[in-house]
Amino acid sequence: MIVTLTPNPSVDRTIAFDSIRIGEVQRATSSRIDPGGKGINVSRALIAHGADTRAVLPVGGPEGRLLAELLELAGVPRCEVPIAGAGRMNVAAVTPDGTTTKLNEAGPELTGEEADALLAATLDAAQPGNWVVGCGSLPPGVPSDLYADLVARARNLGARVAIDSSGMPFNAAVAAKPSLIKPNHDELAELVGRPLPTLGDVVDAARDLVDDGIEVVVVSLGADGAVAVDATSAESDPLWANATVERPLSTVGAGDCLLAGVLFGLDAGEGLGASLARGVAWGAAAVALPGSRVPGPADIAEVTVRTSTEPDLSMPIRLTGEQAHTPTPTTP
Numbered sequence: 001m002i003v004t005l006t007p008n009p010s011v012d013r014t015i016a017f018d019s020i021r022i023g024e025v026q027r028a029t030s031s032r033i034d035p036g037g038k039g040i041n042v043s044r045a046l047i048a049h050g051a052d053t054r055a056v057l058p059v060g061g062p063e064g065r066l067l068a069e070l071l072e073l074a075g076v077p078r079c080e081v082p083i084a085g086a087g088r089m090n091v092a093a094v095t096p097d098g099t100t101t102k103l104n105e106a107g108p109e110l111t112g113e114e115a116d117a118l119l120a121a122t123l124d125a126a127q128p129g130n131w132v133v134g135c136g137s138l139p140p141g142v143p144s145d146l147y148a149d150l151v152a153r154a155r156n157l158g159a160r161v162a163i164d165s166s167g168m169p170f171n172a173a174v175a176a177k178p179s180l181i182k183p184n185h186d187e188l189a190e191l192v193g194r195p196l197p198t199l200g201d202v203v204d205a206a207r208d209l210v211d212d213g214i215e216v217v218v219v220s221l222g223a224d225g226a227v228a229v230d231a232t233s234a235e236s237d238p239l240w241a242n243a244t245v246e247r248p249l250s251t252v253g254a255g256d257c258l259l260a261g262v263l264f265g266l267d268a269g270e271g272l273g274a275s276l277a278r279g280v281a282w283g284a285a286a287v288a289l290p291g292s293r294v295p296g297p298a299d300i301a302e303v304t305v306r307t308s309t310e311p312d313l314s315m316p317i318r319l320t321g322e323q324a325h326t327p328t329p330t331t332p
Ligand SMILES: Nc1ncnc2c1ncn2[C@@H]1O[C@H](COP(=O)(O)OP(=O)(O)OP(=O)(O)O)[C@@H](O)[C@H]1O
Pocket: 183, 184, 185, 219, 220, 221, 222, 223, 224, 225, 226, 242, 243, 244, 245, 248, 251, 252, 253, 254, 255, 256, 257, 258, 279, 280, 281, 283, 284, 287
């Protein structure tokens, strides 16, 4: 069983445009809604492959009711924690080449009791040996050590904990030494406090975190694939996998599908290399689907994954997300 906690879930509305011009009225060519939030996407991808999972999430207000209805339709087993505030709706604007601009709300303010109830519901759902997965941002009012607390308490239960978040909550969780983390390129650079221009720099940073006591570090690198490092990975043989997507439609949730695939493999007793290849297949298949849709077995069958234990470590990592849009400082 893989239990996911999504403290800040969302209804994801994806709106497609021929092009986007800031400051002008835009007419959409199509739109769709999906249940969203990182842990929920992990559970949805697992369900699509027949895995045993339960999603824990706060539910409140009209957006919360819509989210619960979408999850019911998707057949996601869940534990809903009632909250007084109303859930959020996140918007993704996509253009024909797959460029995705995400507009995420902060989410509802949670009380201390509501945050405690989320943690308690997650621990209640978990059994020794299960994976417990904490993913995404924290909504206002939730202490930034929620994931760190989850790591310590789930470990005491005998569960393995995976965390994918960013900023302070991620830093605190990493200090608590979860079994697995899944940063992307930006998040890994932030964790180690240095830029990581090449694949070799990424591998070194992941290895530093493993040396600090995290069992497995999986790094998602967008079109450059993903890397996995654990304590048994030989210094000279980092695991790298990649797949080409001919027609990317939306990158939303690709990282969650990668994480779901890796956990599916590890939970089934596959080795780290096979689990990484599975994760990359799920992530790449997600990119070829619209909105936050998660791939099923038929979508995965279309993907060819290349794996290597001897990748070119001098390969420059193509920047995505925030790093791609941060202007390089100019010298006077
Ligand atoms: N353009 C692409 N071409 C091929 N594979 C891709 C592409 N974009 C993403 N992927 C696959 O999906 C995985 C996850 O993507 P990415 O690195 O963008 O995750 P992320 O930044 O964590 O995303 P999110 O947090 O939005 O889910 C990558 O490791 C890669 O395997």
